Amino acid sequence: MRSRRPWVAVRWGLLSVTLSVVIGYPVIRLGVEVLTNFADIGASLVHHASIRAFANTAVVAAATAVTSLLIGTAGAVVAQRTGSRSLAAAMISPILIPPFVSALSWVDAYAGGGLTDDLFGVRWARLFGPIGVTLSIAVNAAPVVFLIVSGSLAAHRESDLVEAARASGASAVVALRSVTLPLIRRALVGSGAVVVVLAANAYGVPAVLGLPAGFDTITTLIHRELAFSADAAAFNRAVALSMVLMILAAALATRVERPTARTPVPVGGLAPHRVHSRHRRSAALLWGYWTAAVLVPLVALVLRAIVRAPGLDPIPAHWTLDHFRTAWTSLAVEAATNSVLLAVAAASLCVLLGGALVTVRTTRLGRYFETVPLASFAVPGSALAVAALLAYSPRLRDTIALVLIVYVGKFWVLAHRPLAGAVDRIPVETRLAARASGANEREVLLRIVGPMLRPAVTGAWVLVFLFAVHELTMSVLLFGPGSETLATVTLNLRQLGDSAATSALAVTMTVGVVALGAPLFFGWKTRRRVVTTP
Amino acid sequence: MAAFALVATLAACTESADEPLRIYTTVTQETVDTVVAGFNEATGHPVEVLRLPTGELNARIASEIRTDGITADILWLTDPLSMHQYEADALLAEWEPAGADRIAADFRTASTWGTRILNLVIVAGTEVDPVPASWNDLSEISGPVALPDPGFAGSAFAALAYFSQTEGFGYFEALHDAGAVQVQSPGEVVTGVAEGRFTAGITLDFAARAAVSNGSPIQLIWPEPGAIAFHSPIGVVGASDSDTARAFIEYVISDDGQRRIGESGWQPVIPGLGGPEPGGSQVTIAWTEAASQQSSLLASYRDLFGG
Numbered sequence A: 001m002r003s004r005r006p007w008v009a010v011r012w013g014l015l016s017v018t019l020s021v022v023i024g025y026p027v028i029r030l031g032v033e034v035l036t037n038f039a040d041i042g043a044s045l046v047h048h049a050s051i052r053a054f055a056n057t058a059v060v061a062a063a064t065a066v067t068s069l070l071i072g073t074a075g076a077v078v079a080q081r082t083g084s085r086s087l088a089a090a091m092i093s094p095i096l097i098p099p100f101v102s103a104l105s106w107v108d109a110y111a112g113g114g115l116t117d118d119l120f121g122v123r124w125a126r127l128f129g130p131i132g133v134t135l136s137i138a139v140n141a142a143p144v145v146f147l148i149v150s151g152s153l154a155a156h157r158e159s160d161l162v163e164a165a166r167a168s169g170a171s172a173v174v175a176l177r178s179v180t181l182p183l184i185r186r187a188l189v190g191s192g193a194v195v196v197v198l199a200a201n202a203y204g205v206p207a208v209l210g211l212p213a214g215f216d217t218i219t220t221l222i223h224r225e226l227a228f229s230a231d232a233a234a235f236n237r238a239v240a241l242s243m244v245l246m247i248l249a250a251a252l253a254t255r256v257e258r259p260t261a262r263t264p265v266p267v268g269g270l271a272p273h274r275v276h277s278r279h280r281r282s283a284a285l286l287w288g289y290w291t292a293a294v295l296v297p298l299v300a301l302v303l304r305a306i307v308r309a310p311g312l313d314p315i316p317a318h319w320t321l322d323h324f325r326t327a328w329t330s331l332a333v334e335a336a337t338n339s340v341l342l343a344v345a346a347a348s349l350c351v352l353l354g355g356a357l358v359t360v361r362t363t364r365l366g367r368y369f370e371t372v373p374l375a376s377f378a379v380p381g382s383a384l385a386v387a388a389l390l391a392y393s394p395r396l397r398d399t400i401a402l403v404l405i406v407y408v409g410k411f412w413v414l415a416h417r418p419l420a421g422a423v424d425r426i427p428v429e430t431r432l433a434a435r436a437s438g439a440n441e442r443e444v445l446l447r448i449v450g451p452m453l454r455p456a457v458t459g460a461w462v463l464v465f466l467f468a469v470h471e472l473t474m475s476v477l478l479f480g481p482g483s484e485t486l487a488t489v490t491l492n493l494r495q496l497g498d499s500a501a502t503s504a505l506a507v508t509m510t511v512g513v514v515a516l517g518a519p520l521f522f523g524w525k526t527r528r529r530v531v532t533t534p
Numbered sequence B: 001m002a003a004f005a006l007v008a009t010l011a012a013c014t015e016s017a018d019e020p021l022r023i024y025t026t027v028t029q030e031t032v033d034t035v036v037a038g039f040n041e042a043t044g045h046p047v048e049v050l051r052l053p054t055g056e057l058n059a060r061i062a063s064e065i066r067t068d069g070i071t072a073d074i075l076w077l078t079d080p081l082s083m084h085q086y087e088a089d090a091l092l093a094e095w096e097p098a099g100a101d102r103i104a105a106d107f108r109t110a111s112t113w114g115t116r117i118l119n120l121v122i123v124a125g126t127e128v129d130p131v132p133a134s135w136n137d138l139s140e141i142s143g144p145v146a147l148p149d150p151g152f153a154g155s156a157f158a159a160l161a162y163f164s165q166t167e168g169f170g171y172f173e174a175l176h177d178a179g180a181v182q183v184q185s186p187g188e189v190v191t192g193v194a195e196g197r198f199t200a201g202i203t204l205d206f207a208a209r210a211a212v213s214n215g216s217p218i219q220l221i222w223p224e225p226g227a228i229a230f231h232s233p234i235g236v237v238g239a240s241d242s243d244t245a246r247a248f249i250e251y252v253i254s255d256d257g258q259r260r261i262g263e264s265g266w267q268p269v270i271p272g273l274g275g276p277e278p279g280g281s282q283v284t285i286a287w288t289e290a291a292s293q294q295s296s297l298l299a300s301y302r303d304l305f306g307g
Helices: A002-036 A038-045 A048-082 A085-096 A099-110 A115-120 A130-155 A158-167 A172-200 A204-213 A218-227 A232-256 A277-306 A322-330 A333-359 A364-377 A381-392 A400-423 A428-436 A441-470 A473-478 A486-495 A499-532 B002-014 B029-043 B054-065 B080-088 B135-139 B154-166 B170-177 B186-194 B205-213 B243-252 B255-263 B287-292 B294-305
Strands: B021-025 B047-051 B074-076 B113-125 B145-148 B181-183 B200-204 B218-221 B227-236
Touching (some): A002 A038, A002 A232, A002 A364, A002 A400, A038 A232, A048 A085, A048 A130, A048 A172, A048 A218, A048 A232, A099 A130, A099 A277, A099 A499, A115 A277, A130 A277, A130 A400, A172 A232, A172 A364, A172 A400, A218 A232, A232 A364, A232 A381, A232 B054, A277 A322, A322 A499, A333 A364, A333 A400, A333 A441, A333 A486, A364 A400, A381 A400, A381 A473, A381 B054, A473 A486, A473 B054, A499 B186, B021 B029, B029 B047, B029 B243, B054 B080, B074 B243, B113 B154, B113 B186, B113 B255, B135 B170, B145 B154, B145 B186, B154 B170, B154 B200, B154 B227, B154 B287, B154 B294, B170 B294, B186 B205, B205 B218, B287 B294
Parallel strands (some): B021 B074
Antiparallel strands (some): B113 B227
8 A cells, every 4th residue: 555655645746737737727827817906897797798608607507507407318228128229329410510610501401491490480589589498508518418429328238227227117217316416427417517517608609699689698798899899998898807707607517416325236247138128129219310400400400511602492403512611721621631630639638637627526525626627628718719819929939738628627527427427336345345356456457447438438538538628719719820620621611601611621520530430449449348247 | 438538539639730820711612712822922821711790700719818819820801890999908019010001091090001992882773763872862752772781791881881871860750751672681681672672772882883783673872971981900919919910910911911812802901902992972971089988889770670
């Protein structure tokens, strides 16, 4: 035991320093900015428009959390039961499309003049406003829940335990209530907290679906202030609103998330899995959801990308590849490479640091540490980037280091949560048994804990990677002149209002990510199946 | 540790030994690329460009002002509002570039000069009857009208400023009562009108022209008493004033620079050098007054349309 002490100190030291560098100091620097300019800010926070926006944000965040927990958990459980890789891929798929593009594709699909209106005369009046905003964010957030809950289910061999409960006479409902939900409670609460924060700082969706209905959220308010930040007072208000959003979201999320006691879980054996007809029915329902929420909008998105100009009927005579050419011309190979490399670096760092944070979560201080990445996830991207610029200019300005600092600060929680969800209920007995059989700590980690965590690690990595590749506002603010990324290309097209080229770019990116990710995803699932098949 | 070593190496790689001219801009990529290419051919001086949307660029500049000052040599923006603020804060160099007298007085100040003209026009569906002929017709036509959000697009703020100066805020109240809807950008106005969600809308001539030429079922209307014209200003940052920076400004307003702007689809600020011709008369905005009323205008607008 004595030999481990230095490592404990190193771990705490590494975590403290990293937390301070990537989150603590920038946020404190932002706080100083708020306090020194309080005169500009006080009145704006209690203005009726701000109060309404805060209320709207709270409602959207709560409703989104409930909706995406239902979708994500149902998807995870059914995919687990049926062993359907395609259903799992479908449940993850919304995350491939950036939220702003996905909101545009919903407009293309369901608004007046959209796909269903053209084909069947059906249009969805409530698309613009709180309901559309909530549902759209929920669909985008559901993969987060799906990945975290799936990781947790796999780590606990939940399906084996449910099989055992069912074999012993428990009904499906009883099995769900007394086996599944207690097992994944930690994962549900953890992913719920992430979704609350994700919804609170969503900007792309409310900008597209909320604005036409006059439905403001704090983020749309912040971006308006930022747009006029040549005026110092407007900039100060944007910064202050961001800080308030961060504090509120963190307070809300940590209230949702109370530490739960660890109860030992017996390790299940490996049983053959039967696919029940009710699983098939649930799967059919989920495919219905996927069709409406992802497939139809995706078709509308592709049509927008290939139809020559908006308003033309989507018939072959009006098809063109010009928009792809526009998107690809500006999409230099260099831009895509930069984005992918950066996302790989961010995902790997976040998984490492997420893992480090998980190892200290049993201590009181560790639990305080855990709330910090969650809070920084709540800061709107542009405000966090401004914080980093204030904190580290001029030394790190225009460097990749600054971009990585901000990415890690922002996305750390996305890697931490899936890992925490999976680790938390790995039975203590597993480790003790291995130790008693003569394995040392390193072997326990490599042979026992590591393989059990592999799905969660992959899920965490993919999550951070996709968020980082899609990230727009932080990277454009932090990159110096001349460094092209997908973000600069996308924002250029978007600023021109060239929605066809934006759609073409999104289609290209989606195809690219699918092509890169599919072998990884299906390869991983296949390997795991080999293990579970007797 | 290895990761941080990697970061440090990457960081070192991105720093350049040269002292290129540094331009911060919100101008569209194609336009800034062709003008910078022309300047390069003419002078051989290296140029680095940071191109961002208005909100992000303003935020970046604000963060630089609060640490070690603006690091750009030149600011080239889309609309005069932010530039006006920087000029009022004495951040820009005051001087007189060669050829500045060719720019109309409405489109220049002591330290900023127009480079191109943006026009706000009406876009309407091809089947709209009667066709709206003036700005006031917008609140009379049947069906919803789309407006770009002045909190997102500087161009939309130009409409807010113009109508509040000429018609009073009642203009927007009438539009709102007639069912007008705000969307994010001028581009979304064009898309929404083309797809039949809106009968008509206020947008930029650039966005409407592109859709018309691709065959969208819309028409570009140059309304009475005129399209709302405003300029895309450029200026030298006072703290980094240099001969090269001044040479760049003079190049942009030279015949060659202006022709390139015209070729990229925008109306050059100096007439007769190509580019799209205005489709009728143009009206302008008193920017000093508009800038001083910025907060109250936006607050009234927000009370009406959102939040």
